[in-house]
Structure formats: structure tokens, C-alpha cells
Amino acid sequence: MSAATMRVALVGNPNCGKTALFNQLTGGRQKVANYAGVTVERKEGRFTAPSGRTLQILDLPGAYSFDATSPDEAITRDVCQGRYPGEAAPDLIVCVADATNLRLHLRFVLEVRRLGRPVVLALNMMDAARKRGIVIDVQKLSQRLGVPVVETIAVQRGGAKALVDRLDAAVPEIVPSPIDEATVDGLHAEVRAILADAVTSTRNTAAIDDAIDRWALHPVFGLAILAVLMFFIFQAVFSWAQPVMDAITDGITALGAWATSFLPGDSALHSLLNDGVFAGLGAVLVFLPQILILFLFILILEESGYLPRAAFLLDRMMFKVGLTGRAFIPLLSSFACAIPGIMATRSINDPRDRLTTILVAPLMTCSARLPVYTLLIAAFIPNRSIGLFNLQGIVLFVLYFAGIFSALGVAFVMKRFRKDRSEHALIMELPSYRLPNVRDVALGLWERALIFLKRVGGIITALTVLLWFLSSFPGAPEGATGPAIDYSLAGMLGRGLQYVFAPIGFNWQICIALVPGLAAREVAVAALGTVYAMSGTDDAVATQLGPVIAHSWSLATALSLLAWYVFAPQCMSTLAVIRRETNSWRNVAIAAGYLFGLAYLASLATYQIARALS
């Protein structure tokens, strides 16, 4: 079978370096998709071995045991057993084990061996094991296990050579599975016996881990380090990304202008390309720099082993309101954009905790709200200092915290409503610290960028085109005096909406702007500009718009609109991602329903109170 394709499945405990090994084997040639009907990722790649044989590698989710407690583990088990619908049983299972953590990982190897399929054991992180003075008698280990054993160093170039050679050789003989259904204690006893026979080690943990954890997990310093780190990341996301974001906006505007310069300026096609397609493209791409910078930090922290420590520090606080420490990173990501935040909830294994996190993520103040916040604050809030602080700054701060506190509140309420009251497990491994590998971080970033663009690009472009249609047709009649949008379908919708929004103080111009603003929040500023018959770049519109709205809206209306933007789900892409990640329209309806409800109530209260006081 030298020319045939061999299907190889990689399995192993979480943190065994499996994905690094996968990257090492397949390079960039990998395909990421979701398993049908579940959100667990399916990663596959292929490479050609020296003999010319094609090897197809499937990277299965990390598992501690076939006695599955999460969808990830269930998939790994089912694929290994050849029971997963639509996935053929692998020809060979490569079981990856961390050589510095054999006591835990060998037990899973024994479980895999029980399947009675061809198995090769890859002893990964051999460099770290040697450094720690762990001596492994590979020959003896192989003998005791009855499976071939190879040494690998996944983070080193050529570190998988022994594995490739082994895979390239004939498929190892099928190991007869032991008939005994050993108990848990039995398996552990076997591991102990094998370790005693084949492994000698001097110490249990790396000295560096103990030293770092003394500070990183310290009740006071640990929290301080975390706070400084978060502050730094925030700074980086907002300040480093700005120049690139500006360049992207300018670039796409220029590209749109060039591409449409061959068309008559007043044609529908010109308008469709310029205001529909290119505007939509720009609205998506402009967030890419922030998302990439944020994920760069998250991937580095994840690879280094710090993230579970952050979750450890915050678990208690978040558990009280019905979340988990693991929800911290997804919620942090949501400050840049809720979409990657919701995607990051995959690291939460309890499905209930994960759903709660997904549903509250849109409340984190994402960067798309900033254009609206800045416009309104600049126009209505006097630029005056109160003590040490600036009044405008205080308002922005209040808006951010309104989001955070409402998220905690909503999570707390959801906890009350939950029918399933069984215990939520934390049980989280804190892996050894290690230096992040440049190649693995780069591949990870590339993957996130692709997922973001694919998921969001399609939907937002389609919606922008739809909204362009709504706000362009039918056109203004002969001799019309108002702006064209007023006579369009969007205009009619907006005027209809006014009946609903009058109690919260929105005039018809705001109502019209809300319609295109549904696709993405930042479009609302441009739409307001259109309604007030202004044109030009976003910045120019915003500068002209300030004085106009300051003159024509009441303060109560402005405050009400700010309150609306804290809560309202004015972002189709977020709803689309919730649909993708939870595979349920019901959850989309719950999210949209409660967010609109909160927005309306908050605006109503703000408007009525502000009006009564003025």
C-alpha cells in the first residue's frame, strides 16, 4: 500500500503539544472546519512522506479520557472507535504524550491501546524532559506497552523526523486489545508499574514553574500582574491598530472610487458598488487589525500557559455571577469585537457556562460603538473638568462600565433561570510554562483571521447590499426637497418605527439611521449624515454633524441614544456568529430579544428622567 493514502489520527491529552506536532507535520497545508452539527473544530492536513506515500493527518480535540465529559472528548472517542458518522476510522492512531507528564498521559495511552487499533506513541517534549533530568527507557516502554514508541520535539525544526520515519514504514501490527476491562484503579496501577520500570526522574515539576507561580498566583501580586497585563493589551489594541485601521479605510475608499470611476456617477450600479459593496467590505476589514493584535496577545498568553492562571485568579469572582474563570478571555476579546469573543468561548467546556458567556458577550463595549459614542459625547457633553477628571471622559467610562455591570447582572439572572442545576466543574489543568513558538502563533493568527473574514465577510456584505437597496429605492420624486433616503423604503420603515421610538425620544432622523445601523453600529453615523444631507468621508460627516444635532436634538434624546447603544444588538454579524457557534436560532432570538428589551427600557428610563429633570 505504498502509494495509497494513509489516514492518521493524532490524539492525546490537552497540553501534550499535539497541535504543535500537527503544525510541524503538515506545515501551513491544513483545513479547518467544524464537525457537522457541532462547534468542535475539525483540523486536517496532509503531507507526502519521503517514500512518496501521502499521509492524511487528522488533529483530534484533546481528551483526558474516553469517558467523555465534553463534546470535544466525545468526538475524539467516536472518531477513534470508528463510530463517528461520515468519518472513516483512522488507519493508525498516533497517541501523543508529554514526556514530562507521563503519569497523567500514559493512562490515556492505555485507554487508546485498548481500542485494539494500530497505535504509535509519540513521546513529545523530549527536550524539556531531558532538561528536567527525566530518563526514559524507550525500548522498555515500548515493550511494556506493546506499541512502537518514537521521540519527538514538536517545537523544533525536524523534531518530528522519527515519527515521520515510523509513519512511512509499514503500518505496525494490530495490537490485540487486552480483554480485561480494568477499573480506574487498575489502569493507574498499570501506569505506576510501567513508570517504575521504564522511567527515572529526579523532580516532579520544573523549578521555573514553581518560581513564576509563586508570583503569578499570589493573592495580591498575581491580581496586580493580571491587571497590568490587561491594561497593556487594551492600550496596544487601541493605539497600535489605529494607523492601520485608518490606512484600511482610506485604501478601500480609494479602491472603491477607482473601481467605480468607469461608471456614470449617478447610476445605480455606481451607487451599489460604492455605497453597498465597498462600504460593506470596509466595515468588515477595518476591524481586522484590532482583532489580530488582540489575538496575537491571547495566542502568546495561551501558548505560554498563562491563560489558565488568569482563569484561576478570577474564577471565584466570575462563578458568583454564574460564569466561570474560563469566560474571562472571551469577554476580554469582546471589547475589541464580540465576534472573536464568541468564537473564543470554545475553550469553555461546560455547555451552560459557554452559552451564558456567548449571550452576555455583546454587552461588552466593542470598538464599533466608539464612533457613535464620540459623536454624541462631543456634541452634547461639555468639555469641562470635574476635579481631576474630564466630564466627557467620565461619561465614556460610565458607558463602558454600564456594559460590564449589565453583563454580570444578566449572567446572574440567567443562572437563576437555568433548569439544569447540576454542579459546574472547573477541574482545569495548569500546564507548565513554555516559550511560545513563533510558527504556531503565526499559524494560529492566520486561522483566526480566515475564520473571521469568512464568517463575517459574507453576511455583512450581503446585508450592506440589502440595506443599500432599502435606502436607495424608490428614489426621490421630481422636485423633492428632503434627502433621497427620506423617500426610500428605509425612510418609510424609519417613519414607521417612530411610533415605537417616540416614548424614548428618538426623532424620525434617528429612526431612519437605525435601519442601516442594524448591520453594523458604525454605519449609523454615516446614515445620520445621509439623512441630514451631508456627504464626504466619515470624519468630515462627523465634524459637520456635531453642531447640527447639538442644535436640533434635546439633551434627553442624546442621552437616550447613548443608553440605546450600550445595549441594542445593532450588529448582524454578532447574531450570525451566535447562530454559528450555538447552532440554534432560539439562542439568537433570546440574545436579540433581551438586548432590544434592555435597550428600550434603559432608553425609556434615561429619556423620561432626563426630561423630567431639565
Place this chain on the structure above:
Amino acid sequence: MRLSDAPKGAQAVVQSVTDAHPADPIAQRLRDLGFVAGEPVRLIARGPLGGDPLLIQIGSTRFALRKTEAARVDVLVDGAA
């Protein structure tokens, strides 16, 4: 003694893991992860707020366990039998 009550830094040996209710998945997972009779464990650190969760070292692995999870594990602390 329950692992959740063990003093910080103390060396202890697992006696057993008790199911909090029949077919307790958390207890099962703890056993799978190596919390079985005779294994040495050590409480390395406590969370910053209310001392929860706990950081438990077993073999060369460190796990964060909430107090309610660690309470399922019976241990014998060295020198305090």
C-alpha cells in the same frame, strides 16, 4: 481529612474519592485524572478571593479545583494522621 481542608504546602496521600451523588461525573473525572488511593498530592496555592479555587499538584500535573470538587477527595496528611 478532605483535600479542601488540607493546609497549604502540606504533603498528603489520597485515600478515596467520594461520589457526591450517584454516578457523579466530577468524581469520575477526578479518578480519571489520577486521584486514586495511594497517590501523593499537595496543595500548592489558593485562589485570591475566599481561597477558592485550589491549586493541587498530583504527580507532575497541577490542577485547579474548586473547593466543592476538592471536598470529594479524602486525604491523609503526612505527620497529621
